[in-house]
Amino acid sequence: MSRAVLRMAAVVAAGIAFEKANTYCGTASMAGGHYFARSQWCLPTAEHYANLQRGLNAEAGGDNEYLRCEYEDLRREYEYLRREYEYLRREYEDLRREYEDLRPTFNNPGLVSSVWQGPPAGRVGHETPKPEWLLERIISTTNNRGDLVFDPFMGSGTTAVVADRLGCGWFGCDINREYVELALERIEADRLERSQLGLEL
Ligand SMILES: C[S@@+](CC[C@H](N)C(=O)[O-])C[C@H]1O[C@@H](n2cnc3c(N)ncnc32)[C@H](O)[C@@H]1O
Secondary structure, three states, X not given: OOHHXXXXXXXXXXXXXXXXXXXXXXXXXXXXXXXXXXXXXXOOOHHHHHHXXXXXXXXXXXXXXXXOOOHHHXXXXXXXXXXXXXXXXXXXXXXXXXXHXXXXXXXXXXXXXXXXXXXXXXXXOOOOOOOHHHHHHHHHHHOOOOOEEEEOOOOOOHHXXXXXXXXXXXXXXXXXXXXXXXXXXXXXXXXXXXXXXXXXX
8 A cells, every 4th residue: 555545544543534534525425435445445636635634634733734745746656556556457367368268168057967868960961960959068068159169070060060050160070071061061051041040140
């Protein structure tokens, strides 16, 4: 805490009631609630500061015991502290983002358990297609919009179809060229259907 703020706090320590400080400022709660508070502290206006100086010192018998700091010095000290705080806040935000990027995504809407049950996949022209609900659960649990999903065994492209719907990027491969073509057709057809329904692509 800056010396100036401590000086303000000393007014409270001297036993000046918040109500009195509010009266000198001519405000309902500004002085008690912010100028002399330990948290959410804010700089008094020049006018309030002058009123406080006048009121408190008159009360003390006119020997200028209280708030001897010039307003401009107080303001400069406050600005210096504010800039320092802003710098620290930004540094903290950068660190926090870095930390968040390191954590694997796990969005659990309460559906994730050790046994998953659901209907089988429909016929799409592949021997072993996976159902869309299954990929939807996997992708949405472990990815956020804009993330990139990779399936090295794309088959009929269920992963890509669902990733595309969920706003994720995707890429994949399959050893069988026919399946790659099938996957691309499915993705195109799904996009067309969504655009015809006026859904976001
Ligand atoms: C179980 S299927 C994937 C089905 C897919 N999830 C779907 O919903 O249609 C596995 C796929 O892996 C492909 N595959 C097998 N060996 C591969 C390899 N070495 N490299 C790339 N793809 C391969 C197969 O052609 C097959 O289409």
